[in-house]
Amino acid sequence: MMEITFTLGVAFDSGVLRTGSDEIGHIIGGPVKLLNWLESQLGLQQPVVSSTSRAITYRSCLKQCDHPGQFFHDSFSVDPLGVAKALLDWRDSWYLAGWNGQSIGEPGSRPESISAIEAVAIDCVPLCEGQRVQSVLRALDDCTLTLNVVSCDSLDSYPVVWRLLLAKLGAIQTSIDYPLAPVETDLGRVQRKLDEGPSAEKLELNGDGTFLVVEAPSRAFSAEWVATRVPALGADKNVVSALLVQGDAAELDISIAARGLPTLSVSNHSASRPLMQVLPLALEMLWAPINPSHLLEFLAHPVGPLPSKIRTPLAEAVASQPGIGGPAWLSAIAQILGRVEEESESLIEAEKKKREISESIAYWLECEKYSPLPGAPIGVVAERVAAVKDWINQRVAQFHANDELPADLPIYYRATGQADELIAALHELEGQGENDIDSDLLRRLVHSVRGEGMARPDIRAEVASDLASMFTLADPAVFVSPIDSVIWWGADDARSIPRYPWSRAELRQLKLGGVELHDLNEVSEWRAESWLRPIRSATKKLMFVVHKDAESQHPVFDHLRSVIKDLPTAELQPHVQGQSNASLDSYSRYEMLDAVSLPRKSRLWALGSGVKIPKRAMESFSSLESFVYGPYMWVLRYPAKIRAGKILSVSDDNMLKGNLAHQAFEDYFAAFPDIASANSATAKTWIREHLRGLLPKQGAVLLLPGRAPERERFLSDVVQAIAILLEHLKQANVVSVEMETELSGSYVGGELTGRLDLLARKNDGREAIVDIKWGGANYRQKALEQSKYLQLAIYSALHRQSGGGIPAVGYFIIAQGELLVLNDNYFPNAVIVTPENGEPLQEFWARFEQSWKQRRAQLDQGEIEVNVAGTSIVEDLLFDEKGLRSEETYESFSEFGALVGWEADA
Template identity: 30%
Template sequence: MRLNLRFGLDLDGYRPAAADDCHGQVSLGPLGMLSQLETRLGLSVQQPAIMRRLTGYLQLLRQCDNGSRFYSASLQIDPLALAHSLLDWRDRWIEAGWDGTADADSAPRLRDLAEVEQALRQSGQVPPGPADRLAAIAERLEMTSLSLDVVLVDPLTEFPQLWQRVLQQLGARQELPEENFCLARPDTDLGRLQRALRDKGSFTPAHDGSLLLLTAPDEGLLARALSRIQRSDLPATSCCAEALATQVVSEQSLATIDQTLWLEDNPLTGASDASAWRPPLQVLPLALSLFWQPLDPRRLLEFLAHPICPVPAPARYRLADVVAQAPGLGGAAWRKAISELEENLQQQAKDRLAATAAIKNLRQRLADWLDLPRFDPATGAPPQRLAEHCARLARWMSQRAQLENVSPGLRTLLLAAASQAREAQQGLDDLALGQSCITRVQLDRLLEEVTAAGTPVPESRAELGAIPSLRAPGAAIANQQRLLWWDFIEPWLPQRLPWSHQELTDLARQGARLQSPRQQYESLLRRWQRPILAASDQLVLLRPLRQRGEEVRLHPLGNLLQSLCGDRQIPTIDLSAELAENEISTTTPLRLHLQLEPQTPRPLPGLRRWWQLDQPQWLTRRETESFSSLQALLFSPYQWVLNYKARLRTSGLNDLATGSRLKGNLFHHLIEALLTDPQFDWLQATDQQIGQATRQCFERLLAEEAATFLQPGQRREKQSLADTAMRSVCQLIQQLRAAQVRHVEIEKPVQGRFSGGDLAGAIDLLVTNADGDEAVIDLKWGGSRYRATELRANRALQLALYAWLRRQQQRWPAQAFFILEEGCLLAHNAHYFPRARVCPPLEDNATTAGLWQQFEAAYQWRRAQLDAGQIEVTVTGTLPDEQSKTPEKALTIPETSDRFNDYACLTGWEEQA
């Protein structure tokens, strides 16, 4: 029995709408036919990775480069992009019939690539691509024959030259399906259109519903319409109410349709866009990005916070939190976190031997994935080192895929990621044969080639009863009652050939006959018309006006159809206008009558000044308060409740620390490192020594805790910070020397009690002078005007709190703010710090002790409210009432306190928000 093969340009992946008796019949596109012929001729070969072909061809380009080739300059700038382009040229020429040679008088580019081609055929260095496989089939068919009955559904002349040769060898015959279609009734719009296309005439639409263009602002609404049409779930008055056998055709993705079908609990088509951003596929680029100097802390955070990461889960979560707060690697917080992780492993281990093994494994994993050598992106990294890393990642991915608790879908993605890592490894190994270093730009290009194809969602499969679909208009080779053309928008169109007229003439002499853009467009136009002719009852064109937020054009076929209508327009229904009952923007009396479930608007909760909790026992006192928690309790009780009682907190992994917070932390640690360094005597050091020590410490801390400022584009900011650091450190040391400070304690832990219970905190700088007197210095990045106002109004509560915890025998220590950005020290007076900027209280009798008493009174007042379940919401848009007034001798509370508010979405919304 002879196998009957239907072969067409668009039939790859073809599935008939109905399961007819197809015994002995197969419908194939170019890729399917290629595989079928290879199998029958005994030529089956393992399909090579694209990267192997690319790097192999790049080596040949280098071997043939004498410095005067047309590609010599490009080879030095972007070799992989060059190899990609020229290999594509070469494959297109081979498919067009090129014999691989060039005459002496041929164009220079053709002669150069002909020499590369001869080297390729002699060395066999480049694995065969589809064009090479087709050429091998043509050669084998010269010596043998196959018992196949090949029927072409597209004209032979529209196939590439090499395909024409193979099809002629197979004795293929042409049967265009459009010549045998049963057209719609001639008294319908669809029938008139079909005959106008066939006879190259025109027609006047009568708006009978057989031809329809549906438009909507986006694909979501169109997908709902398609789902209802396919299920015949429309009122009898709808122009698409009739139950007809339906098929979808599209050149675009059907993924949006499946999303809607899933929401409406209908069978899925199994369509899924291939994406390079599936979680396991993201790991390879992230892992390799850590080799570059300076280290990008954002990439490091993404690597550690990624759900698929080779660093053990407890360690990566802890280290990711460190990186988010101190963007860098190797700093004090980083080392402390690793030490804590090792202590936890010791406590969890059964015995000492197990603990040692666990700690060794952790250190090895951190060394393998994080403690990497760093290379200059412009100079490049050794390809062998990067290849080893890819191989290590491939092994880890493969091992992870074999775990029992891994779902089938995740296992598929892990294996795909392992395959990509191996392909990258092979590509890097090949590149190592011709170059000692690969730059970051070249590595990124290689990764683009490896990951470009992406992977579809593994669990995405067609379900029983799903609407039949065609991947291209040219695949509409059988009549169908109703055809729905999804995404009737402008597709890919033929581009101008990148070769000159002389080069095309020279190629033709060597057997290559390339189709011109005009010929390609005419072929596309013929295939575009096929769905129109295949529909026997109704044709519905679905056109979104925007796709992914961008405006899209009407399909070129739509312009042709419009021209056939003459002065009339294609019957069009604007779904958004129809749903809004707006008759103005429709061009037809027809209605789809798409019925969507009405949704009752639910207003956002409004702002309220007070929340009342029926169970106030949930608002009991905390065992230990700090300045931060007390500040929230007094000024923003709602934040205290949501943070410390409800424990609603923003994730520390959302983003890196930036702005004033990052700069303040950096300068805190800079001052701590300098003032506690036993090798640096700040009391005796000269200005030059202070500057040198500051500069060295600053550069080290940038890499460890603030690598954000080392990234491209941050040079000016980094220099500004360096200048500020020099000025700030010098000013602080001068202030300490002027105050005859002899002892400094950094981040001094303090604790004590107050009327509300235990109180704890950490003083930024606790200094002691030659007389033994103490002073509390709080370091602030900026805001000197605000801090000066606090001191003058005697409202510096943070200083008062720390002073309360350090007071000895009723003596309160001196207090001051040091503003890091400006290098100035603010104090109530100059008694302790003679060079301070004095900000005396406006009231003569204002003291720190008095401020503390006001705080205690305010605390008791606010605590009584919480004990009664009353929570004040001090946000902008609310007005204080009688309950908001503090007692006479208590600290005054501002009307609002929401400048820094993580809970803005929970406190209510203003009208018209």
């Protein structure tokens, strides 16, 4: 039988810097790799069991042993899975420290409680690492393996059961042979100083660049710079380089790939890959009330079990009316089904596709919702997880059928594995007699099975024919071979060693019970020694890259400052910007470009000759308001057709509340058209109940936890408002009300359209137009006083043109319950507002048309006023005395702040 040599290291399971050639019969790795190899040789292979499954099983054991006197009782009642994970970690660490499951601890102590639970757990919880090592130890009593184990770390660096196993295997510790850098170099002098140990005299360096700390503003900044260094690092194939990457490193591979260079595959694991987010988002659809943000995320997600042609219209509906089942939702579904009809070749095919789409929408989105507590039936949840898995498998099958395998295909396999693991966990809960699972436990399970996610499979380590290879490693402890050049990127901080969660008395009880926990001081000493390995490994150059925005500094610098007088440090930003003459060898600088000034704000935009801005065929209040008061805004919105980016967000502001109230009012007057017999008390009850039905469909954000006070204020405001509005209508002897009346007509510039919120009519035929707003009573009153009521003037003109005579006009403010009427006693108890200039509405309309003609003439001459803050008035652009009052600035609700220029000092 071939003799095997296993080179072992505490941290070698994460990879190892190995510059020598591979040898037959030589294995190198960490404890996990050695344990797996030993089990395979001894016939002790264990089935792969997820940490989630083990935690759920241990949770069952805790549940069996739980009672009010247990130390974990209160926490367990709140977070059973979290407690199970924590106590399972305790148990597993004790087995690594030599525990065999026997009773330990004094009566009533926490160790004694864990021991009592172990009497149940030992036969049902899958083996932990410590138990597996103990099984190997027992098996070795009856057989012998031809194996030489050489450890690069002290044997005392391993947990006690590993020490017993290594002793049984006859393991020996080998010293790491680090050839030192030349003595005349800073690097060589630092290495020798570290070997000498502490001394009163600190080392003074020459600054020759062989030992250097580079300080960058951020990881993104230094990643760009390191990416420019890759060609230089690999230019000499006789120089072998290593990159030690610690912390978030995604920017580094992105920067390298952006330059078309071979990637190093240092991206971190992530659970945020789009495919891996589908499962948790799909499960969020089970809870009531529905969270519109989660619903929008599910619909706007790049991938999902519903096709994008279904998700996109529904996402837009949810953004405008947050909920399921409202008018926008139903309209979107009708639009989707209508498109299917148009695209289908036959009526039978269309009906089949429409039925399938309707069933899919109903299954994924309109399904039965469950209260977060007590939760959803486990069978329902497991069935939904299986449906997500089936969808993923269908996509994979489609990839294979089309012979188009994407680079991220491994993510699909990982996602199905996560689904399987979650289903197994759910079945485990069922086997323990659980019927329902609450939302919090389900989210914890999903988080548990997803873990840290996975790295991008389409970013892998690459090599190029003209570049030398580069080692990329994540742990300083794996630097056990000489390497020419080392860059320690992200040498900012280090994870602290957590203290044991047990008291001194409990630690004594554990020790008496045979649990020999690692001395934390020894662990700290080993960690500190491992931090020096990259320094000792480098033979020509060592560079630390640190970042100013890091929360702390790596402890290795405390050690270095204890032996070095001044650490040579270079600021990276001045160097790359060409503002420093400090030499960083051949390290690249960015190409400096001449600064270009941002355009300054100007009150007047002048179009080139021959550029004409055409009239629009149809205008409305919203477009005419910007045309008259802020023509630059009208030009950018309509002729230029510039739109804000379509990043959907859930409507959650006063506009949403106004829309809900408006819908409730419209539905009320449709249900109770007889104003004379309307009863305020009945109306208040009806509106409150009706709004409660509208909220899940159009305002579900107000149903979310924590929004109850705001929701009740909203309901109270609307309920009071309908009563106040009804009283005004009855006092005015109004006999009928119409809402959402659409009118069309004309003005001096062309065609005009508008939609009236509320049109009231008396017995004598006289009518009033009321525009309903959510809030802003003071603002609306001032607008009436200052003759800034273009919207009401437009509605009045359209009404007159339709043969309705001259109506009364005003605003009803819901939140304040106020009715403001312009210079008319149509409503006896309304607030009657008379404009300061005393003009009637018809004169205002004439002034508006005069101002429109002046704006049109300016546009025809190629002049556009940009009346924004930071500009000076241009007299020639002001309205004449026959027009409206010019606005010095007009930029409320403008989406063009970045297009109108910048201040001179910006």
